[in-house]
Amino acid sequence: RKEVEQDPGPFNVPEGATVAFNCTYSNSASQSFFWYRQDCRKEPKLLMSVYSSGNEDGRFTAQLNRASQYISLLIRDSKLSDSATYLCVATSGNTGKLIFGQGTTLQVKP
Amino acid sequence: GAGVSQTPSNKVTEKGKYVELRCDPISGHTALYWYRQSLGQGPEFLIYFQGTGAADDSGLPNDRFFAVRPEGSVSTLKIQRTERGDSAVYLCASSLSPTGTTEAFFGQGTRLTVV
Numbered sequence: 001r002k003e004v005e006q007d008p009g010p011f012n013v014p015e016g017a018t019v020a021f022n023c024t025y026s027n028s029a030s031q032s033f034f035w036y037r038q039d040c041r042k043e044p045k046l047l048m049s050v051y052s053s054g055n056e057d058g059r060f061t062a063q064l065n066r067a068s069q070y071i072s073l074l075i076r077d078s079k080l081s082d083s084a085t086y087l088c089v090a091t092s093g094n095t096g097k098l099i100f101g102q103g104t105t106l107q108v109k110p
Numbered sequence: 111g112a113g114v115s116q117t118p119s120n121k122v123t124e125k126g127k128y129v130e131l132r133c134d135p136i137s138g139h140t141a142l143y144w145y146r147q148s149l150g151q152g153p154e155f156l157i158y159f160q161g162t163g164a165a166d167d168s169g170l171p172n173d174r175f176f177a178v179r180p181e182g183s184v185s186t187l188k189i190q191r192t193e194r195g196d197s198a199v200y201l202c203a204s205s206l207s208p209t210g211t212t213e214a215f216f217g218q219g220t221r222l223t224v225v
Contacts, residue, residue, distance in 0.1 A: 087153070095165065098155070
């Protein structure tokens with residue numbers, strides 16, 4: 001079983017739609033969580049960190065459920081420019097090792 | 111530049127040859143990571159340095175792969191007797207925090223093709 005698992009999609013949604021991605025992690029000792037965005041043939045870049053209390057950044061909301069060991073990302077009012085692969089990341093236990101999920105591909109259509 | 115720099119950006123090598131991939135992290139970043147990414151997959155962890163020492167090398171696939179970071183800054187990933195299955199994009203990232211609590215900044219990667 002992979003340490004971080006995501007549905008690879010693709011998710012095809014119209015502009016303006018709300019879309020949610022989930023991710024599960026297997027190591028209950030994981031401490032830090034992130035969502036990264038990766039555009040085609042580019043390097044991953046941090047989208048947002050994920051906190052236990054949930055956090056919001058504009059149209060993006062991230063939530064963490066430690067009891068069920070899952071992380072979610074909600075994107076409201078999707079834009080064409082949101083089309084990318086979204087990577088879920090967890091630290092492996094209480095170390096600094098970052099483990100990436102497979103990524104979920106989002107395609108926003110006009 | 112102030113970002114993570116990886117060289118070369120592309121490398122084509124023949125099966126069986128030795129290659130070195132270089133990563134120049136952001137100045138002052140303690141943590142340095144190497145990942146390998148194949149098409150349609152997320153970055154696969156290879157090795158992680160805190161300072162000069164490898165804190166975790168559990169992702170190195172076999173003993174053909176080795177990485178060093180002798181002065182706690184630049185790192186080199188070395189692959190011996192390359193195989194076609196080693197073809198991938200090799201990504202390096204650095205982070206200020208050694209505990210994974212802060213953003214990891216990635217380089218643009220080295221695309222390795224073994225023919």
